[in-house]
Amino acid sequence: MSPIEAELTRIVRANSGQILSALIKTTQDFSLAQDALQDAIAQALTQWADDGVPKNGGAWLYTSARRRAIDRIRKEQRHHADTTQQILTDLLDDQPDIAEWEQDIPDERLRLIFTCCHPALNMDAQVALTLRTLGGLSVREIARAFLASETTIGQRITRAKQKIKSAKIPYEIPEQEDIQARRDGVLKTIYLIFNESYTAYEGQSLTREDLANEAIRLGAILQKLDPNPETSGLLCLMRLTHARRAARQDADGNFVPLEKQDRTLWDHDEISDAHAQLLTTFTKGQFGPFQIQAAISALHCLAESWQETDWQQIYALYGALAAYDPSPIIQLNQAVALANMGGLNKALEQLNTLAAELAHYQPFYAARADILSRTGQEKLAQNDYDKAIELSQNQVEKRFLFQMKSALAASLKKNK
Incomplete structure (x- = not known):
């Protein structure tokens, strides 16, 4: 992988969720938004090799993807319909007044999280769609993480997008009275992603670190966009659990149970920071199951030894x-x-x-x-x-x- 490809991969992973959420808000079409972003990524591969990586690569990709979305709508000759014409108008009106590499990307990720995790979709579809759109993982990466075929994962994502379209699932943040129930589903989806990484049900490894990091990143995004004690509790739980990962296997790849782990291998800075976050969360006085699980994990992490737990x-x-x-x-x-x-x-x-x-x-x-x-x-x-x-x-x-x-x-x- 060339330096340009490596940097583009990093930028896509960091920005794809925000880019897609902004495009989907305007187009109301998951497939169109993803295709437009893929076009922009292909363009970046060639253009950045000649011109260098722009100062704000994420904004560059967003601008390029928006233009590609406009091109796709026009080429498919669907812009005569009133609704499609309005989409074109919205996309065209969203032209930056400043240089494209300096503009900000509209942050609509909270809408995207709640749409991907809509209760009308089954849990497998929610997980796959969340990782594909918000996480920026490829179908191949998701398939590898869940030990499924690319065809299976691709079909899940396709069916999920079709369900959203056919059922006319709104791309919106739920009303306040519904947000608690919907948030619980989002948290369960993120936790399922993390558990899949941590238990590694099949295979030769105990931890799929990329998947664990992605779940933690999604949890951090949700906590930033929609602060809530239980969201914070889940984030703390994942961070505390993941901080012990280096001690779970020895040099020969053998499993090491908690009571025999070398605690010097734990990430104590991460543990300290997550524990402090958890204590702050407790001050809200709105307790829930993820906070309790995080407290249990914290007791394991803070004990000097197994005997002192x-x-x-x-x-x-x-x-x-x-x-x-x-x-x-x-x-x-x-x-x-x-x-x-x-x-x-x-x-x-x-x-x-x-x-x-x-x-x-x-x-x-x-x-x-x-x-x-x-x-x-x-x-x-x-x-x-x-x-x-x-x-x-x-x-x-x-x-x-x-x-x-x-x-x-x-x-x-x-x-x-």
Whole structure:
């Protein structure tokens, strides 16, 4: 990749969401806006090689893309319709009075976020469309991140855009009375993107860092455009979690559980900054599940060691979280906290009540295997490790679970 291509890639990633949101506001057409931006990027590749990178590359791309949108409307001879004529008029009226590389790009990203995450679209479509338009990721990048084919991701995006058009989903920020419910959907979409990066369900790696960074960037954009305690809570949660990423695998690529991680590898500046943001958020007094999860993550991050972790407070926070979401996964995490407080038998009783609901959930068997081994029930623990290994699709996690089972078997053999 040439220096010009590398710089153009950086500028596109940083500005595409704002450029597309401004174009979509005027054209009301996702495909037209994206095609116009692609035309502008192609033009930049050749023109910047001769003229150099402009001072404001994002504004240059916006101006070029707007002109390309005008050209496309005219060439398709649709401008005779009243609505299309109005679009042309709006685009033509939006001519800069100053040099194109100095103009500002209208910021309509908040409208775009709420449109991409409209409840009429299914969650897969919301994620793909959000990453494509706001994140500026290519179809290939999205497909690679979610381990899907480019065809599948392309079809999701196409269907989402068609749904927006056919259902006449308005390109707007919801009314105040609807914004809370719609915001929750946006936050869930961003968190799903982050979780996909962090769990890396399949493959040879535990973290897809580019996807994690993109989720954090989207969270920061939303918090800037629509400040809200829960949005801030989600942003803090993602930052605190991501700050520990360097310690999750050793030099040989093996998974390192939290209790054995080298905490000097954590990004403590990021942890300190995110924790300060979280404390400021708490002063608003408007608590919610993302803030509680961020508080749990902060307790892990701030502990000097695994042994000094405040498990009692973590247990209480999971209880508070269960009031918002009484899911079996929350109860599983609370049981693990109870076990780490010393209540192994009680924790095991709680886990056993969740067995039916979590029968196909790999972390359930991994957690129960650990607690069974700590209560001296090694054979039962081996059975649960087998089930966890069977359910795991990530090769790094699978290898770790196999190592835990092998160590347990070796211990049993030694003690015979």
